[in-house]
Amino acid sequence: MEKLRQTLSYLSAQDLEIVERAYQYAYSAHLYQTRISGEPYLNHLLNVAQSLAELKMDAPLIAVALLHDILEDTLVVEKELREEFGDEIVSLVNAVTKLNKYQFEDNITAQAENWRKMLLAVVKDIRVIIVKLADRLHNMETLRFQPPDDQKKIAAETLSLYAPFAHRLGIYNWKNELEDLSFQILYPEAYYNIKGQWEKRSESNVKNLDEAAARLKEILAAQNIPCRIFSRPKNLYGIYKKMERQNKPFSAIEDLFGMRVITDTIEDCYAILSLINTRFKPLDGSFTDYINVPKANMYQSLHITIISDKNALIETQIRTEEMHQRAEYGIAAHWRYKRQAEGDGEGARRDLKNITAEYKLDWLKHFLEKQRETSDSIEFLDSLKSECAFEQIFVFTPKKEVVKLPLGATALDFAYSIHSDIGDSFMGAKVNGKMAQINTKLKTGDICEIITRKNIKPTVNWLDFAMTAQAKTRIRKYLREHNLL
Numbered sequence: 001m002e003k004l005r006q007t008l009s010y011l012s013a014q015d016l017e018i019v020e021r022a023y024q025y026a027y028s029a030h031l032y033q034t035r036i037s038g039e040p041y042l043n044h045l046l047n048v049a050q051s052l053a054e055l056k057m058d059a060p061l062i063a064v065a066l067l068h069d070i071l072e073d074t075l076v077v078e079k080e081l082r083e084e085f086g087d088e089i090v091s092l093v094n095a096v097t098k099l100n101k102y103q104f105e106d107n108i109t110a111q112a113e114n115w116r117k118m119l120l121a122v123v124k125d126i127r128v129i130i131v132k133l134a135d136r137l138h139n140m141e142t143l144r145f146q147p148p149d150d151q152k153k154i155a156a157e158t159l160s161l162y163a164p165f166a167h168r169l170g171i172y173n174w175k176n177e178l179e180d181l182s183f184q185i186l187y188p189e190a191y192y193n194i195k196g197q198w199e200k201r202s203e204s205n206v207k208n209l210d211e212a213a214a215r216l217k218e219i220l221a222a223q224n225i226p227c228r229i230f231s232r233p234k235n236l237y238g239i240y241k242k243m244e245r246q247n248k249p250f251s252a253i254e255d256l257f258g259m260r261v262i263t264d265t266i267e268d269c270y271a272i273l274s275l276i277n278t279r280f281k282p283l284d285g286s287f288t289d290y291i292n293v294p295k296a297n298m299y300q301s302l303h304i305t306i307i308s309d310k311n312a313l314i315e316t317q318i319r320t321e322e323m324h325q326r327a328e329y330g331i332a333a334h335w336r337y338k339r340q341a342e343g344d345g346e347g348a349r350r351d352l353k354n355i356t357a358e359y360k361l362d363w364l365k366h367f368l369e370k371q372r373e374t375s376d377s378i379e380f381l382d383s384l385k386s387e388c389a390f391e392q393i394f395v396f397t398p399k400k401e402v403v404k405l406p407l408g409a410t411a412l413d414f415a416y417s418i419h420s421d422i423g424d425s426f427m428g429a430k431v432n433g434k435m436a437q438i439n440t441k442l443k444t445g446d447i448c449e450i451i452t453r454k455n456i457k458p459t460v461n462w463l464d465f466a467m468t469a470q471a472k473t474r475i476r477k478y479l480r481e482h483n484l485l
């Protein structure tokens, strides 16, 4: 608790009192309870609260972190909690409390219904998912104490749902941690292989990086441009995905390291960029301006890759402190600005409006709306996974209409995304004018033309050729209707 108190120094004395009360309450309710690891249950609650305190979340949310398992795991009932802490805290605790798994026929149904319940609450109050992510982060950190089968199940759910959710909300450091912790459990061989090679290579790389950083620091100091520079290893799972995607061995992956330059203003960002362009050797075509054109999750930065003296590639990101906060903590940082803005001037409030407009979670509302009719749990979870899958590609029809698909989508997925009848009668596809396979993976910029025949019908193996939930759902529907499944 001492560490948490220190991190919470940003709270007022009055706010701190709420946290202290929640702590005392949780302390007595969970007394003598231990986790599988043998440590007191309270440690888990303090860890979750600590993660949220590091994001400078407000007092009610820190209290919720301390109370989040109280309805699920202790004798305390909702009414008592409400009398003690009021509606705001109780409705948040309720939203993160899992539905009792015995009311469902199986695990998948329980999992689907828990997600459905939580997402409905998230639409009303985004803080619910922030507590849930912090909870999952600590559960993943202590996962080794669970039985191996449970470890795999939990890691799979983390990798397919929690990590993409963190990504979608722009909380990159949680996304990276959740991915690497799951990666280690799901694919231990690949994990340790990459980790070992990464460590071997990091020595020479770090030297290159340090040299480039020192030089840049000197140049910027001479120009009186304020900056902080630090190096940044990619997360291991990110390297693994890149190897898979590009079908390359570890030795062929070049941008393992990067540097981050953090400065005060947007003008400074562009000034630094032009200094890099004149004083270093930038890689042709490597510049991307995410300041002018932010990513969908509001990420902003300038990206440029430098070729070092020893021909190593150094991916460089240039951003302001605020962009940095947002890049690390995503929606959590926005929300924090919002809370601050409420007490601040009109300008701050207006700014905030622009930021939160992007974060109304319309996609989530839309998704839940569409899924209201779906009673099939597997379909619900599949759709949620592809909805969360953040990486998208843009493929064109022969008429140059854009079709948005998740990364890894095939020609068959493309056909189904145009119309279910086109999917059902898929005979072949031309990608950029050449005949392609039914399971050819599409890339951004491809022009895809689908050839159909009336007498063609979906077969069971089509389920292996499709990766989008939309296509799979439709294929399953057809197979079921024709008693083929």
Ligand code: MN
Pocket: 044, 068, 069, 135
């Ligand atoms: Mn928990």
